[in-house]
Amino acid sequence: MHKVELFIPCFIDQLYPETAFNTIKLLEKAGCDVIYNTEQTCCGQPAYNAGFWDDAKVIGQKFLNDFTEEHPIVSPSASCTGMVREGYDDLFTNTTDHNRCRGIQRNIFEISDFLVNVMKKEYFGAELVGRAVYHDSCSALRECKIKEEPRRLLSHVGGLEIVEMRDQESCCGFGGTFAVKFEGISTAMAEQKVKNALAVNAEYIISTDASCLLQLQAYIEKHKLAIKTIHLVDVLTSGWANI
Known part of the structure; x- marks a missing residue:
């Protein structure tokens, strides 16, 4: 069983909860054991995009603490995945969180990318x-x-x-x-x-x-x-x- 950590973005958590549950079902059908940390919140993208980088960094540090480098982190959102992969460069490069951040960045995937390129699965009977x-x-x-x-x-x-x-x-x-x-x-x-x-x-x-x-x-x-x-x-x- 392939263990994955699930990141559910704010938009989906608040407005499309059924999509979050379907993400779990889809990953399980792909052969994954899904780990969901209920303490997770936001990736910091809204604050980052608005120019409040200090606030975004605080939220980002929580994100780095809520997830691990041990398993792939999968999200049904390219926007939030992109924030972690790209935006965190601005927030954590050459800080005490630098190395841990790089590990998380290498480990986070948007769900279609993960299913096709990591799990090598494309058919789910839908x-x-x-x-x-x-x-x-x-x-x-x-x-x-x-x-x-x-x-x-x-x-x-x-x-x-x-x-x-x-x-x-x-x-x-x-x-x-x-x-x-x-x-x-x-x-x-x-x-x-x-x-x-x-x-x-x-x-x-x-x-x-x-x-x-x-x-x-x-x-x-x-x-x-x-x-x-x-x-x-x-x-x-x-x-x-x-x-």
Whole structure:
């Protein structure tokens, strides 16, 4: 049994708890023994992105204490994985936590990256009938270098057709505090992303970042559009999640 430590980001913990439970089911189906430290909180990304690096460092130190270098750390979020891998360089390089931080950074994985490249597993018996686009989040694509992994996993989902859309690699407009500070631009970016998905007759927008899905779902609901957002993990456990 492959032991892994599970990191559930704030967004998923507070807004999408079912995705967190499905992440455990998915990892267990992949042959993992999942360890969840209930003391875990945030990776510090909101404070870091807002420029409060001292506060982010305090939160980051707690993260380093809540996880170990002994097992892989897996998260259903490229955004938070990217924060630890990249952002922690700014916070902990040449500090007393330097070496421990490097060990954690080498050990943390976004879930599709972990399943495909570490566990070497792509088929989980999921079924979801429909046509969908996969949204490449900025963090997945640019920080975690993830592009093919989610698509490979989705290609094995029964009944699901994945199509590419225009401006596939463009941002959804969330960007943490960006969506608050620049609401007009943020909304326009979400509108463009949703319209591009609708243009290829997609019924679902799938992503590995809950924050992107929250942004897009808000626009969809406001305008009462016939399309849904769904997390990659929820797709990969559809059809058997409640068994």
